Amino acid sequence: MHRRQFLSTTAAAMGLFAMPAIRPAGAADRRVLKFVPQADLAVLDPIGTTAYVTRNHALMVFDTLYGVDDKNQPHPQMVEGHVVENDGKLWRLTLRPGLQFHDGTPVLARDVVASINRWGKRDIYGGALMAVIDDLSAPSDRVVEFRLKKPFAHLPAVLGKGAPTIAAIMPERLAKTEATTQITEIVGSGPYRFLAKERNPGALNVYEKFAGYVPRDGAANYLSGGKVAHFERIEWHTLPDASTAAAALQAGEIDWWEQPTSDLTPLLRGNADIRVQVQDTTGFAGVMRFNHLQKPFDNPAIRRAFFGGILQSDYLIAAVGEDKALWRDGLGFFHPDSPMASKAAIPAGKPDLARVKQDLAAAGYKGERVVMLATADFPVINLMSQIAADMFQKVGVNLDLQVQDWATVSSRLQSREPIDKGGWSVTCNFAAGIGMFNPAAHSYLRSNGEKALFGWPTIPAIEQLRNDWFDAPDLAAQQKICEEIQKVAYAETPYIPLGLYYQPTAFRADLTGMLKGTPLFYGLRRA
Amino acid sequence: MTGYILRRLLMTVPVMAVVALFVFSLLYVAPGDPAAIIAGEQATPAEMQRIRASLGLDQPFVPRFARWAWNAVQGDLGVSVFSATPVSEMIVQRIPPTLSLMVLTLLISIVVAVPVGVVAAANQGGWIDRLFMSAAVLGFSLPVFVVGYLLAYLFALQLGWLPVQGYRPPSGGVWEYLSRLILPALALSGGYIALIARIARSAMLEVLSQDYIRTARAKGVARQVILFVHALRNATLPIVSIIGIGVATLISGAVVTETVFGIPGLGRLVVDALLRRDYPVIQGVVLVFSFTYVLVNLAIDLAYTLLDPRIRY
Numbered sequence: 001m002h003r004r005q006f007l008s009t010t011a012a013a014m015g016l017f018a019m020p021a022i023r024p025a026g027a028a029d030r031r032v033l034k035f036v037p038q039a040d041l042a043v044l045d046p047i048g049t050t051a052y053v054t055r056n057h058a059l060m061v062f063d064t065l066y067g068v069d070d071k072n073q074p075h076p077q078m079v080e081g082h083v084v085e086n087d088g089k090l091w092r093l094t095l096r097p098g099l100q101f102h103d104g105t106p107v108l109a110r111d112v113v114a115s116i117n118r119w120g121k122r123d124i125y126g127g128a129l130m131a132v133i134d135d136l137s138a139p140s141d142r143v144v145e146f147r148l149k150k151p152f153a154h155l156p157a158v159l160g161k162g163a164p165t166i167a168a169i170m171p172e173r174l175a176k177t178e179a180t181t182q183i184t185e186i187v188g189s190g191p192y193r194f195l196a197k198e199r200n201p202g203a204l205n206v207y208e209k210f211a212g213y214v215p216r217d218g219a220a221n222y223l224s225g226g227k228v229a230h231f232e233r234i235e236w237h238t239l240p241d242a243s244t245a246a247a248a249l250q251a252g253e254i255d256w257w258e259q260p261t262s263d264l265t266p267l268l269r270g271n272a273d274i275r276v277q278v279q280d281t282t283g284f285a286g287v288m289r290f291n292h293l294q295k296p297f298d299n300p301a302i303r304r305a306f307f308g309g310i311l312q313s314d315y316l317i318a319a320v321g322e323d324k325a326l327w328r329d330g331l332g333f334f335h336p337d338s339p340m341a342s343k344a345a346i347p348a349g350k351p352d353l354a355r356v357k358q359d360l361a362a363a364g365y366k367g368e369r370v371v372m373l374a375t376a377d378f379p380v381i382n383l384m385s386q387i388a389a390d391m392f393q394k395v396g397v398n399l400d401l402q403v404q405d406w407a408t409v410s411s412r413l414q415s416r417e418p419i420d421k422g423g424w425s426v427t428c429n430f431a432a433g434i435g436m437f438n439p440a441a442h443s444y445l446r447s448n449g450e451k452a453l454f455g456w457p458t459i460p461a462i463e464q465l466r467n468d469w470f471d472a473p474d475l476a477a478q479q480k481i482c483e484e485i486q487k488v489a490y491a492e493t494p495y496i497p498l499g500l501y502y503q504p505t506a507f508r509a510d511l512t513g514m515l516k517g518t519p520l521f522y523g524l525r526r527a
Numbered sequence: 528m529t530g531y532i533l534r535r536l537l538m539t540v541p542v543m544a545v546v547a548l549f550v551f552s553l554l555y556v557a558p559g560d561p562a563a564i565i566a567g568e569q570a571t572p573a574e575m576q577r578i579r580a581s582l583g584l585d586q587p588f589v590p591r592f593a594r595w596a597w598n599a600v601q602g603d604l605g606v607s608v609f610s611a612t613p614v615s616e617m618i619v620q621r622i623p624p625t626l627s628l629m630v631l632t633l634l635i636s637i638v639v640a641v642p643v644g645v646v647a648a649a650n651q652g653g654w655i656d657r658l659f660m661s662a663a664v665l666g667f668s669l670p671v672f673v674v675g676y677l678l679a680y681l682f683a684l685q686l687g688w689l690p691v692q693g694y695r696p697p698s699g700g701v702w703e704y705l706s707r708l709i710l711p712a713l714a715l716s717g718g719y720i721a722l723i724a725r726i727a728r729s730a731m732l733e734v735l736s737q738d739y740i741r742t743a744r745a746k747g748v749a750r751q752v753i754l755f756v757h758a759l760r761n762a763t764l765p766i767v768s769i770i771g772i773g774v775a776t777l778i779s780g781a782v783v784t785e786t787v788f789g790i791p792g793l794g795r796l797v798v799d800a801l802l803r804r805d806y807p808v809i810q811g812v813v814l815v816f817s818f819t820y821v822l823v824n825l826a827i828d829l830a831y832t833l834l835d836p837r838i839r840y
Contacts, residue, residue: 040799042609043565050567122574164567180566180577182611200620201610202799203791239692239789240799243676247684247691248789377802404558407804411560414575422558451571 030526031232033511035519036245038259040238041205044194045182046168047122052432055165056258056519059223060207060234061102062168062188065093065112065144066160067223070281070516072338072437074156075224077216078107078169078189088151095142100212101171102193109138114175116159116167121179123165125441128470129158154440154470161441162223162518163434191215191229191522205236207521220515220523227522230513234521249274249506256507258519261379262320268506275509278326278502280517282433285331286315286384286498287444290426292457293416296370297425301363303493307347309356309391312499318383319430320501327501333445333489336500338437339475340482345490356395367398370425373413377406384428384498392426413454433500438478439466439485444495457494531840532829539821546817547599550810551592559804560584561608582608584806595810604814605807607800614811617796622815624694625792627704628784629777631712633770636719641766643720644727645754648735659724666721671780675714675787682710692789711788715780719773726769730762737761763834771827778816 037056043049046058067077076082082093099107113136120130135147146155159167174183186194192207199205215226237254239245242261248254250271260268260276269276288306290297297303316327334341370392374385382403389401400419404412409427417423435441439462446452446466447459465485472478507514513523562578579585583594598605604614647659683691689710695703734740735758743753782794793812800808831838 042803044610049565178577178581180574181581184611199610199612200791201607201612201617202796237693237789240795241786241789244679244692244787244789247679248693251683251687251691253691253693405802407559407561407564407802411558411563414560414563414572 033231033234033256033521033524033526034254035234035236035521036239036248036254036257037236037519040202040240041236042201043182044186046170046188047119047165047179048182050164052164052518055163057194057205057236058166058168058188059162059190059518060192060521061186061190061194062166062170063099063190063227064160064167064169064223066156067225068157068160068162069221069224072157072434074160075221076156077160077224078112082156088153089148091146091148091155093144093146095144096214096216097142098214099189101187101189102210102212103171103187104212105171106141107169107189108141108172109144110141111172111175112144112169113138114172115169118175118177118179119165119167123167124443124446125158125161126165126167128440129155150471152470158440160223163432163441164443166223189213191227192234203238207234207236208232215522220520222515222517222520229522230525231521246506249508252508255511256505256519258505259503260506265504265506273509274506275511276504276506278504279514279519280503280505282335282337282437282517283328283500283502284380284430285335285433285436285500286312286319286380286428286430288384288388288426288428288496288498289444289453289455290457290493290495291416291424291455292494294418294423294425296365296368299363299365300492302360302365303496304491305356305359305363305365306391306395306496307490307493308359309351309353309395310347310496310498311351312497314387315384315428315498316501318387319380320503325502326504327499329499331497331500333436333486333497334438334442334482335433335436340438340479342479342483342486344483345487347490351391353391353394360395360397365397367396369398369400369419371419371423372399372401373409373424373427374401374403375406375409376403378430380430380501381428384430388426388428416456428498430501439469439482445485445489447492447494455495457492459488459492459494461488462492462494528829528832528840532825535825535828539818542821543814543818544596547596547810547814548592550813551595552588554804554806554809555588555591557804561804561806564803565609584608595807599810599814604811607808608805609803614807617808618793618811618815621791621793621796623696624790625781625785625794627694627708628711628715628781628790628792629774631705631708632715632719632777632780635712635716636723637770639716640720640723641727641759644724644766645731645759647724648728648731649750649754651732656728660728663721663724666717666724669717671714671718671783672787674717675711675784678710678714679788694790694792707788707790711784711790714787715777715784718780719777722773722776723766723769727762727766730765731758734758734762760834764831767827767830767834771824774823775820778820 037053039053041053041057043054046062063078065078066074068074078095078099079093080096082091084091101107120126132148132150132152133146134149137145139145169189171187174185174187177183191210191213193210195206195208209229209232215228218225220227242264245257246264246268249257265276268274290303292298312329312331316329320326328336332341332346372385372389374382376382389399392399412422412424415423419425431444439445443453447457447462449456449458462485465481469478469481472481510527511524512527513525515523562575562584566575566578606613607617643659647656650656679691682689690707693707695707697704740753740758743757781792782798785792785794797809797812
């Protein structure tokens with residue numbers, strides 16, 4: 001290359017690098033919030049799935065009769081108030097005036113009746129309410145009456161809970177859809193309106209501030225209080241690749257990434273324009289779930305033996321790293337922040353694998369093959385499974401660890417067949433901590449056999465105690481029952497708790513007013 | 528010619544039918560159940576069965592395939608089992624980003640690869656040839672996602688010239704549209720440039736050894752004219768062929784590129800559908816991909832007649 005040619009080429013290259021930034025300014029419009037959800041919002045029907053991403057969407061679009069605060073205490077939300085008569089067997093709820101749906105129609109009591117009937121068929125806690133309802137009716141446009149077979153003090157808490165599905169109120173014409181069939185139109189009465197025409201399934205969902213929403217007075221607190229929408233438009237961008245989401249957040253192209261992966265959070269923490277913090281202090285609980293229908297885990301003594309091999313911190317460090325601010329060990333069967341939590345029967349001391357081996361032999365374990373299902377699609381599940389598999393192998397279990405995609409695992413978990421017919425023996429998973437605040441919504445604790453969550457434990461004592469809990473006269477009685485439940489659970493082992501971990505969220509530093517809990521978009525604004 | 532085109536178009540029908548049957552069969556035997564994913568972990572078997580029935584997943588293979596095929600023939604590809612959106616609507620929504628990405632990639636690849644191949648052939652054995660062919664090996668070897676991340680890091684995060692991700696339609700402004708396609712197209716074109724450049728070089732080497740080139744040189748025709756007019760014209764057939772064959776590589780590369788750059792195209796649609804076992808979407812997108820591939824190769828065959836008048840169909 002000639003000298004002149006070299007110089008001109010170099011100058012051109014330098015000039016290229018010196019060009020001013022021509023990238024369009026990131027999420028520049030102050031009225032628009034760009035959010036990356038934890039997963040694609042595939043199902044829009046608020047009761048169509050228990051996926052949290054659908055619940056988060058539902059909290060924007062739909063309102064509920066009651067809403068719990070960050071202490072899990074219910075407060076009136078769509079209702080103005082209620083009266084309880086007939087020794088607690090008649091609840092009369094009066095709706096706030098002026099409530100309207102996004103299609104412009106008023107919210108009427110008959111919409112509420114139809115919505116609750118549909119939701120109650122799918123929701124585990126809602127099912128408990130439906131079981132005691134003698135008659136649910138709408139004597140007038142603003143009054144809803146619950147006539148109960150027996151007193152049910154938990155009614156506001158059930159109707160105002162936040163997980164796994166919310167008691168979303170929708171127009172009667174939609175709520176009359178079969179509970180297992182998805183509604184085709186998303187019309188709620190919440191602070192944000194879903195813009196169906198802008199939806200690009202798998203990529204984009206858009207919400208617009210609903211001008212007709214009248215917030216309650218007072219500040220918002222989790223699902224209760226005044227839900228004031230500040231952003232005119234909220235866009236949910238599905239970004240399946242974590243590195244892309246991290247780069248987009250750093251470049252200011254998005255405002256909020258719901259669940260940054262643990263390997264990228266140190267990078268984001270080092271950026272002064274980004275905040276990484278734990279908003280949902282109820283966290284997620286790791287669980288080791290056994291298949292109670294198949295050998296060897298149909299034997300409670302064999303299930304119980306594994307408590308001696310568990311060090312929760314091992315699982316938590318694998319899941320979210322060494323930072324102790326992101327996890328809590330010593331987890332029992334109830335959330336440690338719940339008034340129902342107790343230390344009863346929680347095993348103390350370090351794991352003793354030799355002892356586990358002895359206990360397994362004494363319990364009659366004869367080297368049967370054990371299939372552990374895991375998925376690489378969720379790193380937390382995979383990492384916890386690897387720790388569990390290591391422990392199983394060290395105590396002499398004939399383990400077959402099968403790591404598959406989530407679609408395969410989720411359908412195999414529904415199989416009750418023996419392992420040689422595609423069944424399974426044990427799996428690790430995680431569940432929202434909010435669901436473990438009491439025995440009512442605690443799906444992993446339910447032990448009603450065929451009707452229980454996969455694993456299908458049959459432990460009548462737990463079911464009886466759960467029923468007693470609904471009828472308990474006060475908090476002290478409820479706590480006593482939960483202590484008993486925990487003792488039974490340690491003896492019968494419906495599952496093994498693997499500790500509680502917190503999922504940080506990452507957002508641009510100019511966002512203020514973010515509420516504690518799951519991603520909520522009311523109260524949030526740009527500084 | 529018209530008869531040939533019609534014959535070729537008619538031949539796509541059995542090809543598509545075989546593709547459809549093959550994909551349907553694979554999905555039928557593949558593990559996984561969308562009803563389980565929709566219902567969630569807390570669903571009872573009865574609920575799962577109801578969902579399965581409502582989606583028609585409880586039907587045996589033959590009636591399920593027959594119903595799907597009959598509807599597909601009438602232009603109805605069904606609805607997504609998750610979003611309940613018509614598959615054809617989803618595909619139409621996703622075509623522009625993928626098409627834009629592929630067209631820009633093709634343009635970049637041809638504009639870069641053909642001159643590189645010609646220059647490398649003209650300097651056979653020299654340092655330019657070795658440099659270009661080493662770069663081609665690198666282009667083949669580096670996975671698209673690695674190139675993508677590197678480009679995004681340099682041009683989006685460090686220099687701030689281009690966006691990291693996303694897609695904007697041309698109606699939102701030409702620069703808004705192009706700026707989001709440049710990095711993904713560059714990432715995707717790496718392997719394609721390498722492929723075309725190598726073929727262009729070999730084809731040129733073969734042509735450059737012909738007698739008429741020696742005659743042209745003897746007559747004193749300028750080197751550039753020999754290379755780009757006389758030789759390149761006769762070397763285009765294998766280059767055009769490889770461009771057609773390479774469309775399959777582009778399609779598979781688009782799947783990765785769209786994920787890395789957050790482009791809502793067909794590639795991402797099919798990956799998401801596969802992960803969720805959204806059968807109607809998978810079938811619909813695979814049909815579109817295979818139809819595209821057949822059409823591109825038909826276009827390439829027709830292009831032969833323009834490039835070489837001796838070829839007649």
